[in-house]
Amino acid sequence: MAILTFFLVHLAPGDPLDAYLGQEGASAAEKAAIRAKLGLDKPLPARFVNYAVRLASGDLGSIPGKGPVSRILARRFAATARLAAAAILISIAVGITLGLATGWYANSRFDRLAHVILVFLVSAPIFWFGLVLLFLFAWTFNILPAAGSDSIAHLVLPAITLGLRPAALVARVARANTIEAKAQTYVLAARARGVSAPAIAFKHILKVISIPIVTIVGMDLASLLSGAVITETVFSYQGLGQFAVEAISNRWYDAVMAVALIWAVLFVVANFVVDLSYGFLDPRTRRAAV
Amino acid sequence: MRAISCFVAGNKVATMSLAFLIIVVATAVFAPCLAPYDPDAQDFTAARQAPSFSHPFGTDFQGSDVLSKIIYGARATVAVAFGVSTATVALGFLLGILAGYKGGLSETVIMRVVDVTLAFPALLLNIILVAILGAGFESLFLALTLTGWAAVARITRGLVISLANAQYVTSAHALGATGTRILLRHIVPNCASTIVIVFAMRAGATVLAAAGLNYLGLGDPQDTNSWGTMVNLAQFDIVTAWWWSLAPATAIALTVLAMNLIADAARDYLDPRSGANLAEQR
Numbered sequence: 001m002a003i004l005t006f007f008l009v010h011l012a013p014g015d016p017l018d019a020y021l022g023q024e025g026a027s028a029a030e031k032a033a034i035r036a037k038l039g040l041d042k043p044l045p046a047r048f049v050n051y052a053v054r055l056a057s058g059d060l061g062s063i064p065g066k067g068p069v070s071r072i073l074a075r076r077f078a079a080t081a082r083l084a085a086a087a088i089l090i091s092i093a094v095g096i097t098l099g100l101a102t103g104w105y106a107n108s109r110f111d112r113l114a115h116v117i118l119v120f121l122v123s124a125p126i127f128w129f130g131l132v133l134l135f136l137f138a139w140t141f142n143i144l145p146a147a148g149s150d151s152i153a154h155l156v157l158p159a160i161t162l163g164l165r166p167a168a169l170v171a172r173v174a175r176a177n178t179i180e181a182k183a184q185t186y187v188l189a190a191r192a193r194g195v196s197a198p199a200i201a202f203k204h205i206l207k208v209i210s211i212p213i214v215t216i217v218g219m220d221l222a223s224l225l226s227g228a229v230i231t232e233t234v235f236s237y238q239g240l241g242q243f244a245v246e247a248i249s250n251r252w253y254d255a256v257m258a259v260a261l262i263w264a265v266l267f268v269v270a271n272f273v274v275d276l277s278y279g280f281l282d283p284r285t286r287r288a289a290v
Numbered sequence: 291m292r293a294i295s296c297f298v299a300g301n302k303v304a305t306m307s308l309a310f311l312i313i314v315v316a317t318a319v320f321a322p323c324l325a326p327y328d329p330d331a332q333d334f335t336a337a338r339q340a341p342s343f344s345h346p347f348g349t350d351f352q353g354s355d356v357l358s359k360i361i362y363g364a365r366a367t368v369a370v371a372f373g374v375s376t377a378t379v380a381l382g383f384l385l386g387i388l389a390g391y392k393g394g395l396s397e398t399v400i401m402r403v404v405d406v407t408l409a410f411p412a413l414l415l416n417i418i419l420v421a422i423l424g425a426g427f428e429s430l431f432l433a434l435t436l437t438g439w440a441a442v443a444r445i446t447r448g449l450v451i452s453l454a455n456a457q458y459v460t461s462a463h464a465l466g467a468t469g470t471r472i473l474l475r476h477i478v479p480n481c482a483s484t485i486v487i488v489f490a491m492r493a494g495a496t497v498l499a500a501a502g503l504n505y506l507g508l509g510d511p512q513d514t515n516s517w518g519t520m521v522n523l524a525q526f527d528i529v530t531a532w533w534w535s536l537a538p539a540t541a542i543a544l545t546v547l548a549m550n551l552i553a554d555a556a557r558d559y560l561d562p563r564s565g566a567n568l569a570e571q572r
Contacts, residue, residue, distance in 0.1 A: 125502065127502075260414075
């Protein structure tokens with residue numbers, strides 16, 4: 001059944017990027033990176049075979065003077081995973097609340113104001129939010145630390161910075177689907193029974209809009225990592241994104257490759273999780289497979 | 291022309307956005323007349339001055355006027371926005387038509403490349419490309435084009451496939467029209483409105499992407515007057531000179547905001563179906 005669900009969701013039209021293509025993406029990006037960085041002293045195919053053999057034995061290579069890539073990467077990856085998870089949580093919480101509210105009161109003055117604000121959230125560069133938050137909370141009010149990645153407090157500002165843009169995307173999707181759901185008869189029935197608006201929104205509508213929201217969050221993952229690169233730079237947060245920039249500018253070939261590889265694996269896993277969550281969020285997709 | 295005036299008249303937000311963008315373009319064109327100071331003039335006795343009447347946006351670490359730098363920086367932004375967006379939309383449109391109309395092997399190859407490009411974080415791809423090509427305006431241009439076309443190609447392909455199955459195309463086919471004629475007479479003209487929206491969207495995305503690269507110090511050379519590069523230089527002085535980084539960063543934010551608001555309004559105007567939720571109560 002689970003396998004059937006998986007294939008069904010994969011074959012369904014309008015599905016987010018196919019997970020298997022992510023895998024191909026890895027090799028293409030690897031090849032691009034290899035082609036660019038190497039090939040001066042050794043022929044390209046030989047280097048690639050060499051790397052593939054090393055990779056197969058679990059060796060990600062090393063950075064001159066800094067030890068094996070795998071050890072550095074593990075630490076950096078954990079830091080970015082924390083940041084991304086916190087940002088996604090913020091974006092979902094803020095996005096759903098805003099989306100439900102604007103969708104419920106569609107075309108009100110509040111909705112129109114929120115629309116411009118949401119467009120601003122996707123328009124402003126991430127470093128704009130980062131610098132403004134940094135200036136306000138780290139320097140002017142001096143509540144939160146400005147740089148570093150050691151404690152929960154260090155996570156707050158970067159997570160908000162990174163979470164604002166996806167929050168706007170989630171809100172947009174939630175709004176559109178709320179408007180659609182609000183017109184359904186079961187919502188009318190619930191209102192007729194005297195159920196309050198927030199109760200309907202969070203009990204009935206939330207269930208319906210959860211799937212498109214999970215889809216948009218999954219689709220936005222690539223941009224989230226792009227954002228993490230900037231966010232981590234603003235806050236000197238020792239994560240994967242900052243490491244990638246460092247690796248590329250220092251020409252640590254093995255490290256660049258490893259980051260690309262990790263990203264590809266992560267992307268495949270994330271798409272798989274998104275696919276699986278459909279069955280969890282909407283039991284109908286599970287039954288449809290039979 | 292009438293379509294534009296009609297579109298603008300009905301929408302206050304779009305009018306303001308369009309006016310703002312016209313101001314930005316005019317600023318870029320007439321920068322030498324508008325800038326109160328030479329953007330590259332250095333005066334170390336006047337470094338990091340707070341905003342005042344003589345320097346509305348303050349001065350930077352070399353004592354250069356931030357306002358003048360922003361006025362000249364508009365040139366880089368406008369150049370990237372128009373240049374790269376035109377190139378990405380043209381490339382993406384051609385490949386999208388090829389994939390959507392011809393199908394077969396070319397479709398498979400093009401769409402796989404599109405999937406791969408879109409699955410990978412654009413910024414990392416851009417950084418790698420810039421690292422390969424070497425920093426500079428040309429590499430920035432090339433990198434943004436190479437990563438930006440994929441989104442356009444995907445939209446175009448979907449559009450072409452749906453148009454190719456439309457009844458009038460089948461009729462034209464039955465009347466004996468050749469594939470080229472159908473493509474040029476029926477499909478391409480019907481893509482026009484979407485392409486306008488896509489162009490506005492790509493302009494915003496391009497300015498953001500360029501700003502991100504410049505912010506990381508990987509785009510334009512450090513001594514060029516561009517908004518992203520200014521933020522890159524200024525970010526560590528946020529405590530001592532917040533105006534120096536926040537002024538150019540806000541300029542980027544407002545420009546992209548205007549572009550996205552126009553894209554939104556154009557979508558509602560040209561394709562009322564997609565904005566159905568907005569239009570239904572209007």
